[in-house]
Every structure is written in structure tokens, then in C-alpha cells.
Amino acid sequence: MSLKLDDLKVYYNTLRGKVKALDGVSFELKDGEILGLAGESGCGKSTLSNSLILLKPPMKYISGKVTLDNEELPIHNYKKMNDFRYKRISIIPQYAMNAMNPTVRINRYISDILTAKDIKYSDYEKELKRRMSLVGLDHSVLNMFPIELSGGMKQRMVMVIATLLNPSLLLADEITSALDVSTQKAVSKMLVEFRDREFVKSVIFVTHDVSVLYQIADKIMIMYAGKFAEMGNTEEIIHNPKHPYTKLLVGAMPEVGIKFTETPLKGIPGQPPALLNPPLGCRFRERCPFAFDKCNEEPPVITDKNWHMCSCWKEAE
Amino acid sequence: MKKKNEFLYFAFRNKKLVIGFVIFVFFLVLAIIGPFITRYEPLDYAGMGSESPNFEHIFGTTFFGQDVFSQFVYGLRASFIVGFMGGGIATLVGLLVGFFAGYKGGFWDEMLMMLTNVMMVIPTVALLIILAAYLPYRGVEIQSVIIGMTAWPWTARAVRSQTFSLKQREYVSLARISGFSTLKIIMQEIAPNMMSYVFMVFILQFGGSILAAVALDFIGLGPTEGISLGLMMQNAVHWNAIQLGIWWWSILPGLAITMIVGALYFMNTGLDEVFNPKLREM
Amino acid sequence: MGKYLRRKILIYLITFFVAVTLDWFIPRMMPGNPIDSILARVAKMPSQEQVQILRSHLMKSFGMDVPIFEQYINFWGAMFKGDLGVSINYFPKPVTEIIKDALPFDLLLTVPALLLSWVIGNKFGAFAARKKRMDNWVLPIWYIISAMPYLWLGILLSWTLGVNMDLFPVAGAYSFSREPSFSWEFIIDYLHHWVLPFLSLFIVQLGGWAIGMRNMIIYELEADYSRYMETMGMPQKLIRRYAYKNAILPQVTGLAIQVGLLVTGALTTEIVFSYPGIGYLLNQAILRQDYFLVQGCFLFIIIGVLLANFAIDIIYVFIDPRVRHSVGGDGA
Numbered sequence: 001m002s003l004k005l006d007d008l009k010v011y012y013n014t015l016r017g018k019v020k021a022l023d024g025v026s027f028e029l030k031d032g033e034i035l036g037l038a039g040e041s042g043c044g045k046s047t048l049s050n051s052l053i054l055l056k057p058p059m060k061y062i063s064g065k066v067t068l069d070n071e072e073l074p075i076h077n078y079k080k081m082n083d084f085r086y087k088r089i090s091i092i093p094q095y096a097m098n099a100m101n102p103t104v105r106i107n108r109y110i111s112d113i114l115t116a117k118d119i120k121y122s123d124y125e126k127e128l129k130r131r132m133s134l135v136g137l138d139h140s141v142l143n144m145f146p147i148e149l150s151g152g153m154k155q156r157m158v159m160v161i162a163t164l165l166n167p168s169l170l171l172a173d174e175i176t177s178a179l180d181v182s183t184q185k186a187v188s189k190m191l192v193e194f195r196d197r198e199f200v201k202s203v204i205f206v207t208h209d210v211s212v213l214y215q216i217a218d219k220i221m222i223m224y225a226g227k228f229a230e231m232g233n234t235e236e237i238i239h240n241p242k243h244p245y246t247k248l249l250v251g252a253m254p255e256v257g258i259k260f261t262e263t264p265l266k267g268i269p270g271q272p273p274a275l276l277n278p279p280l281g282c283r284f285r286e287r288c289p290f291a292f293d294k295c296n297e298e299p300p301v302i303t304d305k306n307w308h309m310c311s312c313w314k315e316a317e
Numbered sequence: 318m319k320k321k322n323e324f325l326y327f328a329f330r331n332k333k334l335v336i337g338f339v340i341f342v343f344f345l346v347l348a349i350i351g352p353f354i355t356r357y358e359p360l361d362y363a364g365m366g367s368e369s370p371n372f373e374h375i376f377g378t379t380f381f382g383q384d385v386f387s388q389f390v391y392g393l394r395a396s397f398i399v400g401f402m403g404g405g406i407a408t409l410v411g412l413l414v415g416f417f418a419g420y421k422g423g424f425w426d427e428m429l430m431m432l433t434n435v436m437m438v439i440p441t442v443a444l445l446i447i448l449a450a451y452l453p454y455r456g457v458e459i460q461s462v463i464i465g466m467t468a469w470p471w472t473a474r475a476v477r478s479q480t481f482s483l484k485q486r487e488y489v490s491l492a493r494i495s496g497f498s499t500l501k502i503i504m505q506e507i508a509p510n511m512m513s514y515v516f517m518v519f520i521l522q523f524g525g526s527i528l529a530a531v532a533l534d535f536i537g538l539g540p541t542e543g544i545s546l547g548l549m550m551q552n553a554v555h556w557n558a559i560q561l562g563i564w565w566w567s568i569l570p571g572l573a574i575t576m577i578v579g580a581l582y583f584m585n586t587g588l589d590e591v592f593n594p595k596l597r598e599m
Numbered sequence: 600m601g602k603y604l605r606r607k608i609l610i611y612l613i614t615f616f617v618a619v620t621l622d623w624f625i626p627r628m629m630p631g632n633p634i635d636s637i638l639a640r641v642a643k644m645p646s647q648e649q650v651q652i653l654r655s656h657l658m659k660s661f662g663m664d665v666p667i668f669e670q671y672i673n674f675w676g677a678m679f680k681g682d683l684g685v686s687i688n689y690f691p692k693p694v695t696e697i698i699k700d701a702l703p704f705d706l707l708l709t710v711p712a713l714l715l716s717w718v719i720g721n722k723f724g725a726f727a728a729r730k731k732r733m734d735n736w737v738l739p740i741w742y743i744i745s746a747m748p749y750l751w752l753g754i755l756l757s758w759t760l761g762v763n764m765d766l767f768p769v770a771g772a773y774s775f776s777r778e779p780s781f782s783w784e785f786i787i788d789y790l791h792h793w794v795l796p797f798l799s800l801f802i803v804q805l806g807g808w809a810i811g812m813r814n815m816i817i818y819e820l821e822a823d824y825s826r827y828m829e830t831m832g833m834p835q836k837l838i839r840r841y842a843y844k845n846a847i848l849p850q851v852t853g854l855a856i857q858v859g860l861l862v863t864g865a866l867t868t869e870i871v872f873s874y875p876g877i878g879y880l881l882n883q884a885i886l887r888q889d890y891f892l893v894q895g896c897f898l899f900i901i902i903g904v905l906l907a908n909f910a911i912d913i914i915y916v917f918i919d920p921r922v923r924h925s926v927g928g929d930g931a
Contacts, residue, residue: 054830085832093830098823101841103848103920116833145920162831435614438904440862443621443897446885524746531748532863536870536882550750554871559758559769568758571751579746583739 036213334587351390406465411472419480720808
């Protein structure tokens, strides 16, 4: 077992009270798996990935347990987490293109951060260059300043740096969100390659774009309004979605070749509930076309024989 | 309407803004009504020389027996006039130059920036020396104009960079695509966002002008008529006030300057916090 | 890089030209006639004939017997030869010599004040940027001290530490009874006189630098790259080091600007302490209408400011890779 989450609750402290951004999520992720974490903006997916590596105010740990490689991950302890950061857990941030200091040469930067982890740059130099070639970066890039690189080059460089120490868990936070489609493909493929070559053990790929996940994820987990909605193998989720939200989400994806006039895009009317005082019971019930009176209670998680999990009363029937 | 209320809400709660504002207004009021309530004219012989502060003369008297308080309130007036006019000119000219350069870009930007750089290097003192010689009689207005005309480069630079960043924002492009005329774009899209920034720049220029005027008056390049806080200090130093122990003559004017300019700086920082939610203390 | 330098040089040359022209203009714009004022000081009243001879002699030596345009050209020529004319009040001492005597006092006062306040202000500001509690009370103090006119702080220090507590002298660069020399006693005496004027300039500037650096550090610490380093578990020391490195760049630009502003400040401080620097000299020259001395001082100040600005501009290109890149430099 690579990663295990047990009823994790992380809230945000704001002037007006606690925002229940992540309200009790549990799942398991095996070694070598790429988990796609999808959902609307504000569903809690970014909170999830951030709390695993950097949980600091205004985020507040409430309860729950996280286990990485059979070892408890002290996410609530900022100091203790430092031993894990970069070495065991790493992240490719959404702002990857600005993640490096613009006034420091890249080799100097890498050397500094490795030294900070008590690692000698010379020990890793060869591997670093090997991986750079893998993603199509010339070795001369090491001698440059980040401003001399294009956006794509910077992102690739950050991907190499983030995975250099072969972390058990890699978090990729919306890394394709701002890219064009062809670059999206290249970056996603790079991620799969890293996993295949065992540069990283497992990956959590956070995005709101389900179509990208379809391409590279082994498993997909759907979140809604801070709660777990559905999770299963990619094929299952896309072709056999169980949760009403997932059904609408998959149905909302545009298909290549279909014109709008023939089959209009279906959105999902309504908005997710505000998480300051979320409604009791299933949080999707306001927008759910299948909602009935039982939905006022907290829905259980039903798991079927394919390890396809869904949190919905309809499934319980 | 809601935006205005939101602004006022935070404005009243910002300690720096409130304290600075109160101090500033205090001196402003003193400058306005002071000359009406003093019994003496600033340059008249009002009593015994070198009297320390007492009931008759709450700020004491100068070496020559002039009432320091009377000089003080008239001097305050002069300072506020310079601050307002000098700061206003510096802000206005700088705004026009900076905005034009930033918005038009290209050739205009190059030329205006060259002009700005040249102006920046010449110290104000220089121009004042020439003018002091050329105009034997000069008033506070001329001084304000000179100070404003040497201070505008700062505003211009700041406004220019703001314009650059705003120009690239999405809503401007949107307006342009929608076919709005240039003037309309400026008035409706860019100006509102700049207003808060320009106001803060004005506050700093206000303070800067006051300081510049004090220094120039002290050197002897100030207005030839009337009294000012800088002039008071010049006289005091010239007549060895410190060595003779007449501290009220030289210390009090400068203290007022420090408090007014300090209050302006506080207000500026406070306003920055009100306008930029990110800076607000939680 | 070449283009950047060329443009900078062009600006400085234009400024220099404008400034020198203005400088030449000054004596001619001042009321009265320099020659008349000299003649007025001649003790005996010579006959009309003698006055005429004297006048033409003076006109020649002051170069006023040729048309205006020629005077202008001659001025440039003389300047490059190092001849700035003769002072009227210290007649016949050449202006260059007077300025040369005053220059060291100025430099020893302003340069340390500028550089020390910069270095210490930056360190102080960076420190406050990360210690919230200290920041709360020290920031208002910096605002207040940077709001003080230099001259007023000079007066204040002079009153408290000088007259009342009698710790330091309040006038001159050295005791009137002494002659400048390189002896220990003189140096100590000089330093004793140096403290108060130095502090007047130092303290006010310190506030400004500290505030600036504090704001820059906060800005850098909130940048994406700082956030990423924190996410990756980097020690605070490294993050701070990087932030400092980036924050100090605009402070270097600030130095260049400050040189120009310091002129007026130093001028007023020297007046307060009767300190024999160029500022003091200039003030005396203005009061006594010593035209050529005014001209010379002014020229010196302008050249100094331009040179300092130019030097800092050049240095800046080498220390900020972003500027180097945007002005078309290589990656070296």
C-alpha cells in the first residue's frame, strides 16, 4: 500500500468561520498507480493535495489519518513533515513556470536545494542530466537563468527537479490547466513515463479536466463539495459512472466531431453549496436529478466487486 | 454603492489610516484658524526676547521678541500650501506624462522616459538657485511650482509602470475588441483602477513637497515674503538659538514638520492596506 | 547590452550638457554685476579714470569683454582645463582650490552616511520582515525618522547631545584652535566633530532603507518561488537568502536616486553644524553673491551625482540577470 487516507478532515479558518473544504475523505492508492482527482473548482481536490504536503494556516487539520508506505504521515506537524517533503512526497505546482528563482542559475538552484537536504549535487548530476534528456531538455539549460527558458521548458525542468529524488508520492496540481492541447498531451505522457520508469511510485493528478484523466489515469476519484463522490478504475468511471454527479460530468464532456447544433453541450445547472455551513446529508442533492428523501442523510460508501466505490443512496438500493 | 461602503468599513478600522488622518487634520485646522486666533503678527515685536513658553506666549518668543506661536501657525499655512500645490502639480504632471508614455508605448515612451531621466538627476536646489537669483521677489506659489516641476518624474515613473500592467489586463482588451474609443477605455476601464494608486502617490508627493520646501527655505532659497517653518529654523540657527538655549524656536517647527509628514506616511501605508486586501492584518 | 549602455550614456551626456549650460547661466542671471560688487569693496575711492582701468582689467579677467556666445564656448574650454574662475569673496583664490579643500569633508561625511545607512538599513529591514511582533513597533519608528528633515534632526541632536549633555561639539569639522594634520589628536578631534552631522544624515536615511527593504522582502517571501521552496521543505535560511538576493536589487537602484536627494540634505546639515563642506560653501556663496563659487560648487555637485548614477547603473546591469537578459545579453 502506497498511500492510505482515513476520513481526513481539513478546514479553512476564515474571518467568517471555518470553511469545511475537505470533510472526511478516505481512499487507498497502490504503488505504481496514477490516481486522477477530479471535480469542480472548490470541491476540495486542491485542499487534499496541499494538505498532504504543506498544511499551514489558514488551513487547519481537524481529524483523520494519512499513511504513506505503512508509515503515518504527520501532516498536522509542520516541522516533522520536512523530512518527508521533496524526499518522500513531492509536488509539481500549478505555478510551475514560476517555481524557480529567476535570478539564480538552474544548476546553482538545484545544488542549493539538494544541499539543504544533505545531498551532494555531484552525486545526482549524472541522473539529473539523464532525465533532462528524457524530457527533451538540453544540458546547457543547467547553466541558464529561468528567464532564458520558455514556459514549456521551465515546466519540464520543474518536473525533473520535483521527481529527482524518486518520491513515493507525486502530486501534480493542475499542471495541464493552462496549456494548449498538444502540450497537455506531452506533459501527461511525461508523467506516465516517470511512473513507468519508477522515478515516482504513485501519482495523484489533480485536475478539473476529466478528459485528460481518461488518457493517463489508472483510477479516477471524483470529489464534490469537500466530500468523496465516486472512485474506481478509469474505464469504469468513464463508461459506467454510478454517482449522478459523475454521470452528468462525463455527459458534459464534448466529443470530437460532434457539432453543437446536433448535440448541445450539457452543463450541470446550479452551483455547489457554500462550505461554511454545508447542508446535512448528501451535498449534491440540490442539483441531483435523482434525489429523494433519503438523501437528507449522509450517504454510505458502497463498494462493488470491481473496487468501484460510490457514495450515493441510489447505489445502496 | 457597495464598493464604497466596503472601502469606508475598512478605512475606519485601519489604525494607521485613522491616526495619520487625525494628526494631519489637527495641523490642518491649526493652520487654517491659527492666524485668526493669534494676538500678534508673526514678525512684530511681541514681548521680551528669548522668553521660554508661558501663558502669554505658548511657544515662547524668538531672540528678537517675536511670538513663536504666531510664526508657527502662519508657517503651517505656508507648508500646507506648498504641500497641496507642489504635490498637486507633481502628481498631475507626472500622471499625464506617465500615463501617456505607458499607454502609447514605443517612440513616445522612449522620448518621455529620456526626459524623465534627465529631470530626475538635476537636483531641485539647482533650479531654485537660478530662480532665486532671477526673481528677487518670490512667493510660496512659485516655490510650489518649482518643487512640483522637479518632483513629477517620480510620479511619472510609477504611473507608467501601473499603466503598463493595467494595459495588459483582460478587461481592457475586451473593451478594445468591443470597439470602445480610446478615451472611453481610459475613462471607464483604466482610470478607476488607477485612482486609488494616484491618490496614494499624491499623499507621498504632498509630504515630499513639504520637506523640500523646508530645506529650501532653510538654505535661503525660499519665498522672500512671509514666514515659514523652514525660515524659522534658519533664523534660529543663524542666531545660535541652540547654543543660547532658545530651543522652542528651532525644535518646535521641525517637530511639526516631522509629525505632519509622518502622519502622511502612515496614511499612505494605511490606504495601501485598505485598497489591497492582501496586505490587511488578519 | 551595448544598446542599453549607449542609451544610458546618451541620457547622461544630455543631462550633463543641460546642467553645465544652466550652470554657466547662473552668474549671468544673478542681480547686479560681479564687477560692480568688487569695485564697491575697494577701500579707497579711486578716480574715475582708475575705476575705468580697473573695470576693463576685471572684465578681461572675468572674460566679459567678448560676446556672450564666445563666453559660453570659453566656459566649456576652461572647465575641461580645470579652471573654474576665481572666487570674489576669497579673491584671488581660484574656485577649484576652494572646492578641493572642502571636498574631503563632504565625502567623509556623506559617503559613509549613505553606504552605512544602506547596508544596516537593509539588514534591519530584512530582519523585521520576518519577525511580525518586532515589525509592529519598529515600522512606525522608521516612518517617523524618515519623515524628519535632516536639518531638524541635526538641530535636535545638537541640542540634546551637544549643548545639553555636552557630549559632542556642535560646530565646525574640527576645533578652531587646531590645524589640520595627520596626527592622532587631530583625527580624534575631527571624529568628535564628525559624529553629530553624520548621525543626522545616517538616521534619517536608515529609516527609508529599512522600510524599503522590509517591503521588498515581504514581497519576495510571498512570491511563487518562495512558496515552492517551502512546499519542498527547504530551510527558512535558504528561502530567506534567496529573498534577500532578489530584494536587494531595487535597493541598489534606490542608491543612485538617493545620491541626488542627499545633496540637499547634506547641504542643510552642513549649515546647521557650520561644517566646511561644499554645501556650506555653496550657502555662503549664495548669501554673499560669490558668483563663480556658486557656479563651481553647482558644477561639482552635478558631476558627482551624474557619475554616481552612472556607476550604479553599470553595476546594476551586472548584478541583475533579468536586466541583462532583457537588454539582449548572453547567458554568461
